Structures are given as C-alpha cells and as structure tokens.
Amino acid sequence: xxxxxxxxxxxxxxxxxxxxxxxxxxxxxxxxxxxxxxxxxxxxxxxxxxxxxxxxxxxxxxxxxxxxxxxxxxxxxxxxxxxxxxxxxxxxxxxxxxxxxxxxxxxxxxxxxxxxxxxxxxxxxxxxxxxxxxxxxxxxxxxxxxxxxxxxxxxxxxxxxxxxxxxxxxxxxxxxxxxxxxxxxxxxxxxxxxxxxxxxxxxxxxxxxxxxxxxxxxxxxxxxxxxxxxxxxxxxxxxxxxxxxxxxxxxxxxxxxxxxxxxxxxxxxxxxxxxxxxxxxxxxxxxxxxxxxxxx
Numbered sequence: 354x355x356x357x358x359x360x361x362x363x364x365x366x367x368x369x370x371x372x373x374x375x376x377x378x379x380x381x382x383x384x385x386x387x388x389x390x391x392x393x394x395x396x397x398x399x400x401x402x403x404x405x406x407x408x409x410x411x412x413x414x415x416x417x418x419x420x421x422x423x424x425x426x427x428x429x430x431x432x433x434x435x436x437x438x439x440x441x442x443x444x445x446x447x448x449x450x451x452x453x454x455x456x457x458x459x460x461x462x463x464x465x466x467x468x469x470x471x472x473x474x475x476x477x478x479x480x481x482x483x484x485x486x487x488x489x490x491x492x493x494x495x496x497x498x499x500x501x502x503x504x505x506x507x508x509x510x511x512x513x514x515x516x517x518x519x520x521x522x523x524x525x526x527x528x529x530x531x532x533x534x535x536x537x538x539x540x541x542x543x544x545x546x547x548x549x550x551x552x553x554x555x556x557x558x559x560x561x562x563x564x565x566x567x568x569x570x571x572x573x574x575x576x577x578x579x580x581x582x583x584x585x586x587x588x589x590x591x592x593x594x595x596x597x598x599x600x601x602x603x604x605x606x607x608x609x610x611x612x613x614x615x616x617x618x619x620x621x622x623x624x625x626x627x628x629x630x631x632x633x634x635x636x637x638x639x640x641x642x643x644x645x646x647x648x649x
Contacts, residue, residue, distance in 0.1 A: 389620035390621035391621075405419060417614070425585060425598075428591065429597055434507070436504060437510045450540075464512050491592055505577055558640065565633045569630055
C-alpha cells in the first residue's frame with residue numbers, strides 16, 4: 354500500500370515538473386523574443402513600424418514597415434481558410450456520418466499521415482505543379498502569388514480541420530441523432546440541424562487551429578508566394594506576389610548583423626506573429642467553451 358502511494362506521488366511530481374518546465378520554457382521564449390523586438394524602438398518609431406507601408410531594411414534610410422508583411426500574411430491565410438474550411442468540414446461529415454466503415458478506417462489514418470508531411474514537400478509540389486498552373490490559367494508573368502500560397506496553406510490546414518472536426522462530430526451523443534430520426538427528420542436534416550450545432554465547439558476550434566497553422570507556416574509560403582514586400586489589394590491582390598511575416602524572418606535573419614536595427618526589426622515582426630498566434634488560440638479556446646456550454 355505504501356509503495357503504491359509512493360509511486361503515485363513520484364508520478365504526480367514528475368508530471369507536475371514536466372508541465373512546469375514547459376511553462377518556464379515558453380516564458381523564457383517570450384522574454385527572449387520581446388526583449389530583442391522592443392529594442393528596435395530605441396532608435397525607430399513604433400508608429401513608423403506599426404503603420405509603415407514599406408519594408409526597405411537595406412536602403413540608406415532603412416524603413417521597417419509592418420503593413421506589407423502583415424497584410425501579406427492575412428490575405429494568404431484568409432484565402433487558405435476560405436478554401437479549407439468548407440472542404441474540411443464536408444470531409445469530416447462524410448467520414449463520420451456517411452462513409453462505410455472500411456472507407457472511414459482507411460481515410461482517417463491517411464489524413465493523419467498528411468499532417469506529418471514536411472512543409473518543404475508541400476512547397477516543392479506547389480512550385481512544380483501549382484505555380485505553372487496558376488501562371489497559365491490567369492495569364493500572369495509569374496505563378497508565385499498570394500492565391501498559390503492560399504491553396505497550398507489550405508491543403509496543409511486540411512488534415513488539422515478534418516481530424517479535429519471528425520472527432521467533434523463523432524463525439525456527439527448517439528441519442529441526439531436517434532431522437533432526430535425518430536421525430537421524422539431526414540439524414541441531412543439531422544446532420545445540419547442537430548449534429549453540426551452539437552459539434553460546433555470542436556469544429557470552431559478546428560478552424561481556428563487550422564488558421565494558426567496557416568499563418569505560422571514558413572517554408573511553403575516562402576517558395577510559392579513570390580516574396581514581394583508590397584501591400585496587396587483585395588481581391589485583386591490574390592494574383593500578385595506577396596511576402597508574409599514568417600517568410601521575411603526566414604529569408605533575412607541569417608544575413609543581418611546581430612544587434613542592428615534590422616536584426617531587432619525581425620524580432621519585432623516575430624513578436625507580432627507570436628501575439629497573433631496566441632490570440633487565435635485564445636479565441637479558439639473561448640469559442641470551444643462558449644458553444645460547449647450552450648450545447649450542455
């Protein structure tokens with residue numbers, strides 16, 4: 354009896370230590386990121402950074418405007434969500450409610466495998482297949498556009514959206530479905546009037562997490578979006594090259610002198626990206642709790 358209690362205490366202490374270590378590591382990352390990011394504003398105006406329309410870090414009078422990078426990330430992410438959410442939710446409904454058991458058993462692990470494919474592979478596929486297709490279809494000088502990046506990020510977000518949405522739909526109590534069918538509702542009416550509202554918390558969380566995956570992606574967008582730091586128009590800007598925040602950090606961090614304004618500007622961009630991703634996760638958690646409470 355004493356040995357069992359001792360083992361449980363050891364396990365509990367170990368889990369607590371690991372959890373605490375994770376929080377400490379995240380806190381240290383925040384300190385490291387924001388310390389170097391805030392150092393930019395000792396020599397550079399915050400308003401010029403937050404509202405700047407130009408990113409010319411190597412010009413004689415350097416300009417570190419966030420807006421081209423921010424809007425580049427937002428337009429690519431918005432396009433990815435418009436593409437991936439309907440397809441992802443529809444796929445989750447099919448796997449959970451309509452597919453034969455053998456088909457569902459094949460599709461679920463296949464989709465999970467897609468989530469583990471390296472981003473450089475997706476980027477190479479987009480560069481070889483999708484970029485020429487976009488260029489020829491729209492008669493553009495280059496196929497490396499925001500639209501190309503949106504399609505690729507949408508494909509990359511699909512496994513997350515499908516997997517989490519399918520779990521949410523499958524977790525809906527069977528009594529709700531049976532009650533709806535017993536009252537005379539058709540299968541489709543049961544899906545969109547009973548099952549989807551009951552699973553809305555999980556589906557909303559899946560969408561937000563897919564958005565976080567899209568906005569934080571680096572290698573794929575760096576390979577297929579053209580990397581031009583200009584403020585894109587909407588919707589015409591979808592067919593123009595853009596540069597995202599993640600691609601800017603990846604392209605320029607290895608070449609800047611440590612401690613320079615350019616160095617600190619990249620950390621400031623990383624800080625903004627961290628805040629956006631953190632807010633997306635907070636919104637996802639809030640939506641999940643809100644709709645779960647309503648369903649319960």
